[in-house]
Amino acid sequence: MNHLTHRPHPVDLPAWSRLTDLARAGQPHLRELLVTEPDRTARLSLSAAGITLDATRQRLTPEVEAALVELALQADLPGQRDAMFRGEAINTTEQRPVLHVALRGGNASPGNPHPWPADVSHSVARELDRMTGFAEQLRAGAVTGSDGQVIRDVVNIGIGGSDLGPRMATEALAHLAHPELRVHYLANPDAWALWSLLRTLDARRTMFIVASKTFTTQETLANAATARRWLLDQGIAEHELHHHLVAVTAAPDEAAKHGHTPERTFLFSDWVGGRYSLWSALGLPLAVAIGRDGFLQLLAGARAMDLHFLQAPPAQNLPMRLALHGVWNRNFLQMHSLMLAAYTARLGRFTPYVQQMDMESNGKQTHLDGTPVTVDTGPVIWGGLGMDGQHAFYQLIHQGQHRVAVDFIGVRTDDTPLPLAADHLALVNRNMLAQAEAMARGRSLEDTLAMLRRQGMHEAEAQALAPHRQFHGNTPSHVFWLEQLDAFSLGALAALFEHRVFCQAALWNINAYDQWGVELGKTLAKAMESGR
Ligand code: F6P
Numbered sequence: 001m002n003h004l005t006h007r008p009h010p011v012d013l014p015a016w017s018r019l020t021d022l023a024r025a026g027q028p029h030l031r032e033l034l035v036t037e038p039d040r041t042a043r044l045s046l047s048a049a050g051i052t053l054d055a056t057r058q059r060l061t062p063e064v065e066a067a068l069v070e071l072a073l074q075a076d077l078p079g080q081r082d083a084m085f086r087g088e089a090i091n092t093t094e095q096r097p098v099l100h101v102a103l104r105g106g107n108a109s110p111g112n113p114h115p116w117p118a119d120v121s122h123s124v125a126r127e128l129d130r131m132t133g134f135a136e137q138l139r140a141g142a143v144t145g146s147d148g149q150v151i152r153d154v155v156n157i158g159i160g161g162s163d164l165g166p167r168m169a170t171e172a173l174a175h176l177a178h179p180e181l182r183v184h185y186l187a188n189p190d191a192w193a194l195w196s197l198l199r200t201l202d203a204r205r206t207m208f209i210v211a212s213k214t215f216t217t218q219e220t221l222a223n224a225a226t227a228r229r230w231l232l233d234q235g236i237a238e239h240e241l242h243h244h245l246v247a248v249t250a251a252p253d254e255a256a257k258h259g260h261t262p263e264r265t266f267l268f269s270d271w272v273g274g275r276y277s278l279w280s281a282l283g284l285p286l287a288v289a290i291g292r293d294g295f296l297q298l299l300a301g302a303r304a305m306d307l308h309f310l311q312a313p314p315a316q317n318l319p320m321r322l323a324l325h326g327v328w329n330r331n332f333l334q335m336h337s338l339m340l341a342a343y344t345a346r347l348g349r350f351t352p353y354v355q356q357m358d359m360e361s362n363g364k365q366t367h368l369d370g371t372p373v374t375v376d377t378g379p380v381i382w383g384g385l386g387m388d389g390q391h392a393f394y395q396l397i398h399q400g401q402h403r404v405a406v407d408f409i410g411v412r413t414d415d416t417p418l419p420l421a422a423d424h425l426a427l428v429n430r431n432m433l434a435q436a437e438a439m440a441r442g443r444s445l446e447d448t449l450a451m452l453r454r455q456g457m458h459e460a461e462a463q464a465l466a467p468h469r470q471f472h473g474n475t476p477s478h479v480f481w482l483e484q485l486d487a488f489s490l491g492a493l494a495a496l497f498e499h500r501v502f503c504q505a506a507l508w509n510i511n512a513y514d515q516w517g518v519e520l521g522k523t524l525a526k527a528m529e530s531g532r
Contacts (some may be wrong), residue, residue, distance in 0.1 A: 004083065005092050005368040007509050008075070010331075010375050015071035022064050023332035030059060030474050031441040037061075048318045049304035049492035054479040057440040058325050059333060065315075068324040071507065072314040077323075080506040085310060087116040087271075091513035092368055098513050099271045100498070101306050103128075103279035104299035104491070112307070123269065127281055131266045132295055134246075135287035139178050143207070146240035151207045155184045155197065156285040157223045158211030161274030162248075163187040164356050165494070166211075166286040168349035169278060169298065172490050175346075175416075176290040183289040189219040194226055203234030209246045211282055213274045215254035218525070224258065248281045273513050275357045276498060294487045301491025309499050319496055322478070323503030329405040329476055330379050337402060338379045339393075341386035342409040343432040344485055348385050350409065354497050355381045361501045361512040368509055377508050379405070386432055397439060398471050406439060406477035408432050409493070413484045432479070442473015 010016050027033070034040065034056065043062070044055040060068075072078075084090050087097040099116055102124055108114040114121050137143050141150045156166060167185040170177075177183075184197055208231075210224045231244055247260035250270045256262075268280035278286070279299060287295040305319075314320045329335040340351045362378030383389060386408060397404050410432050414425045443451075448470040452462035480496075482489040505512035 004088065004090055005370075007368060009367055009371075009509055010071075010075065010507060013071060013074040015067050015074050018067045019064070019071065019328065019332050022061075022067060027059055027061055027064065029442075030057060030476070031444075033059070033061070034440060046316060046318050046321060048308035048312065049301060049496075050483055050489050051305075051318070051492050051496060052481040053318060053322070054481065055321070055325060057436055058328075058476045058478065059474065060325070060328070064328060068328060069315045071327070072320055072324060072503075075507050075509075077314065077320060077503060077506050081309065081502070082115070084502065085115040087120065090511075091273075092511055093514045093516070096513070097271045098273065098276075099269075100273065100276035100279055103268075103272065104302040104306065104495070106299070106303060112303075113310070115310075120269075120271075127267055131248075131281045131284050132287050132292040134266070135284060135295070136292050138207070138288050139181060139291055141180075144243070145204045145206070146236050146243045147204055149204045151244075152180060152205045153182050153184065153201050154207050154209060154285060154288050155186055155201070155227070156209045156211055157186050157220055157227060158209075158248075158282070159187040159217060159219050160356060160360075161277050162211040162213060162217075162220065162282055164275070164349070164353045165278030166283055168347075168353040169283075169286045169490060169494075170289045171349050172346045172485060173286075173290045173294060173298075173487055176294045176487070178289065178291070181288065183285050185285070186223055187219070189222045191226075194223055198227075198230050203231050203236060203244070206231075207244050207246060209248060209284055210255070210258070210260070211248045211284070213250045213268075213270075213272075213277065213282075215247070215249045215251045215258070218522070221258070246284070248284055275360055278494065290487065297487035298491035301488035301493075302495035303491075304488075305492040305495035305499070309495075319499030320503050322496070322500040323507060325476075325478070326379070326405075326500065326504050327507050331375055333403065333405075333476070335403040335405040335476070336376070336379055338381050338383075338405045338407065339389075339397060340381060340383040340407045340409075341389050341432075342384075343386045343428050344409070344411045344414070345385060346485055347409060350493075351381070351383045353494075357497060358501050360515050360518070362505055362508070362510065363517060364505075364508075364510040364512075366510070368511055373508070373510065375508055377510055378504070383407075386435065387428060390431065390435065394435065397475060398442075404475060406436075406475060407480065408436055408477055409480045409482070411482045411485050415484070436477045436479055438471065438473075439475035439477055440473060442471035442475075443469075445470045 040056045046053045084098055087099055089095050089097050091098050102116050102120045105114050143151045145151055163185055170183055208227045212220045231241055242261055247255040247265040249255045250268050252265050255265050266281035266284055272280050309319050340354055342350050358378055358381045364377045365373055367373055410429050414421055445466055448466045449462055502512055
């Protein structure tokens with residue numbers, strides 16, 4: 001136990017009791033709030049680092065908002081944030097600092113403070129240089145395979161945090177992709193997944209990145225072993241394999257056991273959690289895809305969000321506000337699930353990325369002091385592309401019994417080089433806003449009846465049909481707007497979601513940065529392998 005674990009439990013804070021009372025008293029339906037509160041847009045629109053949040057459709061009244069901000073102060077959210085940025089060992093069960101924020105710090109200056117120890121900044125700068133330098137060499141065609149042919153396919157072998165972030169960002173920034181260098185991702189150890197990729201590749205022009213923080217993950221090691229075997233079978237000699245293999249890890253000794261040389265091993269530190277590692281050397285496949293400049297832009301966007309998070313007061317602080325809304329929805333309005341829908345196809349992998357980040361962080365059973373949680377922790381995160389979801393699972397949100405909160409992500413401009421691209425964007429964005437409105441306002445039984453009568457339906461038929469066609473509404477949503485989907489705004493968006501997770505953990509008094517829940521299944525699989 002250390003001082004970081006002895007914090008008040010949320011239910012003991014006066015603001016928690018106040019919020020409980022406010023929730024019990026009930027709030028007007030969103031369709032009323034949206035009409036009767038003229039200052040709603042001014043009050044509930046926030047922006048930072050190029051991202052604008054429209055929170056007008058959250059079930060918030062001024063009293064609830066005030067109590068939530070009070071909760072942030074009573075839980076010492078600013079102090080907990082500062083402890084993270086200072087590099088205190090806030091991952092208390094593993095006694096580690098949590099410093100992914102240092103990976104995007106750039107060079108320190110009076111306007112760009114580095115609260116963490118200076119040696120952290122030095123090691124970050126060194127490895128960023130090495131990693132992006134290698135990515136540039138690959139992009140320039142200066143990296144060759146065993147017989148001197150230029151590498152043209154790069155395959156990232158990794159799973160969980162060693163896959164989801166770089167893969168999501170590579171797809172999101174596909175418009176920046178190198179025209180001749182292809183980047184592939186392989187996570188699943190299913191032989192078909194591997195074979196269906198390998199059969200499309202020329203071994204002499206292929207490089208594998210084995211990406212694993214621990215270098216003990218069975219799925220990744222199995223895929224890496226089969227990739228090596230494939231290289232041998234394709235006629236590459238054992239002593240030439242190093243031309244086709246790169247490791248990215250926080251455990252270089254483990255990587256060395258698998259034959260990886262120090263020159264071709266890129267490093268990050270154990271204070272970078274796997275699901276927060278996009279910004280580290282694990283971003284190598286992304287840097288290969290979008291280049292050094294693109295990667296630096298991504299870091300700059302994240303850094304802009306970090307600075308906002310560090311400096312803005314709680315009421316205007318985007319990550320803090322998001323987390324407070326999340327706590328209100330989860331703990332006081334009993335919304336156990338959060339549907340995250342992007343309305344731009346390039347963000348198709350954003351939901352699985354956030355899903356790991358949030359659920360592996362905040363799906364917890366104990367407070368920091370080890371006592372059982374006294375409040376509900378992380379919600380179920382699910383979703384996908386909004387336009388697809390409208391024709392699949394939105395029905396359940398509109399008329400099912402699950403209480404679901406919703407996050408929508410949209411972009412305002414799109415420079416896809418197609419003559420009708422602007423029309424497509426307008427269509428997509430109209431749909432997103434229409435869904436947000438429909439979920440918020442719903443349609444009452446009376447309004448549904450009136451509509452059916454207006455359409456000329458007989459009274460008996462209208463009475464029979466109206467219950468099927470009413471909408472409960474009152475589903476809270478956020479709309480996140482990006483000006484355009486570029487590396488900077490993607491970095492800011494990803495950092496925003498990271499900080500939301502941290503803030504919710506801080507409010508719930510849980511550790512977002514361990515993941516003991518993934519252990520038992522792994523141990524049992526190992527035991528089965530060795531027949532125990
Ligand atoms: O099993 C979960 C997990 O440990 C994640 O936290 C992590 O992102 C993933 O596995 C991959 O781990 P590694 O990078 O060590 O291979």
